[in-house]
Amino acid sequence: MNQRPELRQFVEPDDGVHGRVPGARSDASARPVLPDLSAGPSCQSCAGEAKAAPRHWFDANPQGFTRAQREHTTLLFGGLTQSQDILIGGALEGLGYKVRxxxxxxxxxxxxxKEFGNRGQCNPTYFTVGNLIKYLRDLEGKGLSRQEIIDNYVFTTVGACGPCRFGTYATEYRKALRDAGYTGFRVLLLDNNGGLRQACGDDVGLVLDRVFIFALIKAVMIGDILNVMAYRMRPYEVTPGATDQAVEACRKILREALSSGRNSLRAMRRCRTVLDTVELDWMRAKPKVSIIGEFWAMTTEGDGCYHLQRFLEQEGAEVDGQMVMAWVMYQVWQNRWDTRRRMMLRKSDHARMGLGDKDERKRLVQLWIAEKALKAAFHTYAWAIGLRHARLPDMDEMAELSNRFYDNHIRGGEGHMEVGKLIQTALYRKAHMVISIKPFGCMPSSGISDGIQSQVSELYPDAVFCAVETTGDAAVLLHSRVQMQLFKAREMARSEFARACEETGLDADEARLRLKRAGLNSVSGYRWRKRTAATAVAQLHAVSGGWMKRPLAATRRLLQTQPIS
Structure with missing residues (x-):
């Protein structure tokens, strides 16, 4: 019979100072002899080092920009869409700033x-930091010294706090600029949590007053409207490149109006005439693809998102891009949401963002007026340029739809808006496919798209959802994933158009002829149909019955689109 081995209990010896020492011998000779440190340092130099105060790391943050420096200082900025960057430049020039x-x-x-930035950053950091250094190197190549660049240029960017690396962008800018040889270059941070009090005074170079904020919002709003028009027109243009030429002409008209302080509505009406000259063929059954995700990745139009918008259009899709004004509306909604929940803590709510002794009802009224004013301004400018069936998102509805899956109290990134946008798209059939694009490792967006959105997709199986990530060097992989999902969306669009042809008794050629005779083959002839994502289906139903009334409608539209001199 086999006997079990004897289990011996291991007793750790005591070293006399630290107690038991694992693995040490139990005899006294094995105990280590430790020096007696109770007497302190043994020499004067060591004593001096022990008493010296520690020197902590400090990030130098040069921000000196005075009013007297405006004449010779150029503001550098960028990061939104091309149209919005150009229009913001015109708006700032109208306020007296030199802008590049x-x-x-x-x-x-x-x-x-990647050369001058820290390791492990998300690619928006690398792209934006590197874009600034690239421009400064170009200035050096043109003959400017580094000191002249530091003295005569200032970079302006947007910052905020949150659960991602966006809060460290400003520090990354300064670190990369120092390593690139531009120590002391000024980076001005427009913090969306700082309000209007972060840069005010008589000797401040960049004054963030209400005039500045209103000019900025107007430029962003007009840029959004122009982008929506371009996305609607480009997939259906008869002459390739005609839309880009018209949009470029509109950018010049609008920038000139903003920089000179002229009437923006008159400029929008002039742009309406320019855009209506582009002939469109609405009878192309194209899938509509909505792009959501991390703010910078879904907004940029270059290598940062692998030219996703242009790639989708080349693959035969119509892009439904997100407006930057949706983020502004989200900020207003956040303040309204927080105010209503802080009202119960008014007597003890003296935090930095607290209500304290403020009148919470007055604050809610002000936020309500701000929201209504933004929507009214958007619809006014949209009407002037001829943008039909477009509106700013309903933030209350979006919050209510997404709260089941994503708590509205959680902030960071797009917050609950990504979930809400997908649900709205599935409920109202606003698009055939939704793409969520974000940088690799983006914590807020990756956690939403790859986690919560999977449950949303199960509850709404008709929604074709594709989550992709960008690293800056994997365009082939992203395009391949998008192509596989785009095949489903393309088949859905073709099926919708085939059913519409059967219901109306028209084919594409007959509908195209009717649209042309009625003068509806331009962007002003755009029509929208409820619960139909395909633009061709909406246009087909628009001309299917009583088309003899169309010439009268076209005449009225023609009279309304005459340019205002």
Missing amino acids: VLDTPDNDALRFG
Whole structure:
């Protein structure tokens, strides 16, 4: 019979100072002899080092920009869509600033960012930091010294706090600029949590007063409207490149109006005439693809998102891009949401963002007026340029739809808006496919798209959802994934159009002829149909019955689109 081995209990010896020492011998000779440190240092130099105060790391943050420096200082900025960057430049010029809009970041900017930036950053950091250094190197190549660049240029960017690396962007800018040889270059941070009090005074170079904020919002709003028009027109243009030429002409008209202080509505009406000259063929059954995700990745139009918008259009899709004004509306909604929940803590709520002794009802009224004013301004400018069936998102509805899956109290990134956008798209059939694009490792967006959105997709199986990530050097992989999902969306669009032809008794050629005779083959002839994502289906139903009334409608539209001199 086999006997079990004897289990011996191991007793750790005591070293006399630290107690038991694992693995040490139990005899006294094995105990280590430790020096007696109770008497302190044995020499004067050691005593001096022990008493010296520790020197902590400090990030130098040069921000000196005075009113007297405006005449010779150029503001550098960029990061939104090309149209919005150009229009913001015009708006700031109208306020008396010298402005230089940076080009859309490309792969060369990514290389500069990785060379001088920290390791492990998300690619928006590399693209934006590298784009700035690339421009400064170009200035050096034109003969400017580094000291002249530091003295005569200032970079302006947007910052905020949150659960991702966006809060460290400003520090990354300064670190990369120092390593690139531009120590002391000024980076001005427009913090969306700082409000209007972060840069005010008589000797401040960049004054963030209400005039500045209103000019900025107006430029962003007009840029959004122009982008929506371009996305609607480009997939259906008869002459390739005609839309880009018309949009470029509109950018010049609008920038001139903003920089000179002229009437923006008159400029929008002039742009309406320019855009209506582009002939469109609405009878192309194209899938509509909505792009959501991380703010920078879904907004940029260059190598940072692998030219996703242009790629989708080349693959035969119509892009439904997100407006930057949706983020502004989200900020208003956040303040309204927080105010209502802080009202119960009014007597003890004296935190930095607390209500304290403020009148919470007055604050809610002000936020309500701000929301209504933004929507009214958007519809006014949209009407002036001829943008039909477009509106700013309903934030209350979006919050209610997404709260089941994503708590509205959680902030960071797009917050609950990504979930809400997907649900709204599935409920109202606003698009055939939704793409969520974000940088690799983006914590807020990756956690939403790859986690919560999977449950949303199960509850709404008709929604074709595709989550992709960008690293700056994997365009083939992203395009391949998008192509596989786009095949499903393309088949859905073709099926919708075939059913519409059977219901109306018209084919594409007959409908195309009717649209042309009625003068509806331009962007002003755009029509929208409820619960139909395909533009061709909506246009087909628009001309299916009583088309003899169309010439009268076209005449009225023609009279309304005459340019205002």
